[in-house]
Amino acid sequence: MGLGYVGLPTAAVLATLGRRVAGVDTRADVIERIGRGEVHIVEPELDALVRAAVSRGTLRAVGPKPVAADVFLLCVPTPLGRDHAPGLQYVEAATRALAPALRPGNLVVLESTSPPQTTRNVVARILAEHGFVAGDNIFIAHAPERVLPGAVIREVVENARVVGGVTDACTERAVAFYQGFVRGEVHPTQADVAELTKLAENAFRDVNIAFANELANVCDHLGLDPWAVIKLANHHPRVSILRPGPGVGGHCIAVDPWFIAAVAPEQTPLIQTARRVNDSRPGVVVEAVCRRANRYRDARVACLGLSYKPDIDDLRESPAVEVVRQLRQRREVGELYLVEPHLSDSPFEDLSLWDLDSALERADIVVILVAHRVFRQRVDARRLQSHAVIDPVGLLR
Ligand SMILES: NC(=O)c1ccc[n+]([C@@H]2O[C@H](COP(=O)([O-])OP(=O)(O)OC[C@H]3O[C@@H](n4cnc5c(N)ncnc54)[C@H](O)[C@@H]3O)[C@@H](O)[C@H]2O)c1
Structure with a gap:
């Protein structure tokens, strides 16, 4: 769900590996283009993979509502809102949209970068309202994406993944899914640890760049x-x-x-x-x-x-x-x-x-x-x- 910079390459790679993938997006123009085997984002190799997968029938674009599946990957935007507040409206909307398509035993993975507790307090909470209990009749996990634009097709497969479930059973199920196509190591953990890990990586970079920038300010002053x-x-x-x-x-x-x-x-x-x-x-x-x-x-x-x-x-x-x-x-x-x-x-x-x-x-x-x-x-x-x-x-x- 979400055929952008993360979702479309992931869908294309999975379809190329022979999985049957339904790519879901709320944008009609995106669905139309991908349906024709074309892409709307610039990423090396992506156009060839999408064209081949669509013509083979392993990738089809559907929307705005999702269809029944074994695994649902949420790759929707998580922008900054006013006063730097996390914008979780797309995660909420996508979770609500997938609930009617869900069947017992399905796996739902949030790939979008999210504040700690989002998988539990947003995704799992909304699905619980529909009678799905994480680790019982449904499996819910977070697997943050760390792909580098320009190298996404390679990195979707080769990067190590941190995969955290809402319960241990959820972790086990999600790890097995990623081990099915990821060549990098798959590290099992809890959902909120996975959420904070991804954020910590980028905050580490930001703090270190800020130090260099502050030093530049000091040098400018002196x-x-x-x-x-x-x-x-x-x-x-x-x-x-x-x-x-x-x-x-x-x-x-x-x-x-x-x-x-x-x-x-x-x-x-x-x-x-x-x-x-x-x-x-x-x-x-x-x-x-x-x-x-x-x-x-x-x-x-x-x-x-x-x-x-x-x-x-x-x-x-x-x-x-x-x-x-x-x-x-x-x-x-x-x-x-x-x-x-x-x-x-x-x-x-x-x-x-x-x-x-x-x-x-x-x-x-x-x-x-x-x-x-x-x-x-x-x-x-x-x-x-x-x-x-x-x-x-x-x-x-
Ligand atoms: N772009 C990157 O390199 C990158 C890397 C790591 C993590 N991320 C994270 O991945 C997530 C997705 O980022 P992106 O760059 O792919 O975003 P994007 O804006 O390129 O794509 C998101 C897609 O989701 C669609 N969408 C919105 N609501 C929907 C819904 N309810 N159902 C179905 N589709 C819906 C949008 O129409 C859009 O096509 C974000 O949390 C981002 O922070 C992105």
């Missing part, structure tokens, strides 16, 4: 070079400081730490502060640009990169987009030239995309927001000799 400090500190055998940048983006690292804070607000000052440190970084970059811009009349600024990380086209929670959003509201800044070689259309209605050469030719200030490979190949200090340069990603280092 007029020191953060890249030199980090490089030297990392010669210590037990120190490994990450790279600072203009913030943290994407739909996982920038979101998941709030799911821990939601269930333990008093216990998570570090996690919440790390989020705020990373969220404040676009503003720090904007201030640095504006300090330079003050020296020009209507400073022309080239922004290199818009995606949330190098070499992709994904703009979700992108700090580079936030930098541009803030820059266009500043009086010190004149024209903005956006350069994003991975996009064909600008995400800003009133700002167009420029090719790298034209943008560099026109700009007074260059701010490097994403360390795309193509920028590494084509931009260096010599080329930017006549520009003021802000380089929060350390591309020139």
Whole structure:
């Protein structure tokens, strides 16, 4: 249930392995496209797998209601709501929708990233209202997905999985299902441990990036070079400081730490502060640009990169987009030239995309927001000799 970045590759891989899969989605356009053997998301190899599975008949798209099955995988969105509250409305709706299709002995697995207790307090609670008791006449588990966009088809099969049931019997049943197609290790645990494990992985990354970003703020304040400090500190055998940048983006690292804070607000000052440190970084970059811009009349600024990380086209929670959003509201800044070689259309209605050469030719200030490979190949200090340069990603280092 949910044929997005997680659900569709999972469905396609299972269908390719010979399982009979019904892919369920509430979006009619998604059902229609997949029904024709086409895909609506960009992921290497996915289109070929879907086309083959649909034409062989092992994958069919149905919706909005699910059909009877042995196993139900919930791969629906879990976005951040207002005030960083977890948005569990899709998990609730999908669970309510599957209840009429459920039969005794079925397995229901929540794959969506969720705050601790969601499997028990949302999925199991709703199914209990329909007479299904976890570990008795139904099996319910959480198996968080940790796939890397761009490598999902391989990682769905090869990654290790953490699989936690609502009861021991649920764990056993869910582990057996994943062992049927996963080549990585399958680690059995409880549902709430599995939920927190996935969130802890991303909060760990976020806190460590926040440390690097805070160090960059300190260096900025003292007029020191953060890249030199980090490089030297990392010669210590037990120190490994990450790279600072203009913030943290994407739909996982920038979101998941709030799911821990939601269930333990008093216990998570570090996690919440790390989020705020990373969220404040676009503003720090904007201030640095504006300090330079003050020296020009209507400073022309080239922004290199818009995606949330190098070499992709994904703009979700992108700090580079936030930098541009803030820059266009500043009086010190004149024209903005956006350069994003991975996009064909600008995400800003009133700002167009420029090719790298034209943008560099026109700009007074260059701010490097994403360390795309193509920028590494084509931009260096010599080329930017006549520009003021802000380089929060350390591309020139
Ligand atoms: N994208 C990733 O790389 C990634 C990696 C790890 C974990 N996750 C997690 O996996 C979950 C799904 O993420 P995604 O990126 O695949 O989301 P997505 O938005 O790409 O896809 C979700 C799909 O679910 C559908 N949907 C919504 N409500 C539904 C319902 N009631 N019944 C059936 N379908 C419904 C939507 O129409 C959409 O097509 C989220 O919790 C996310 O945090 C994503």
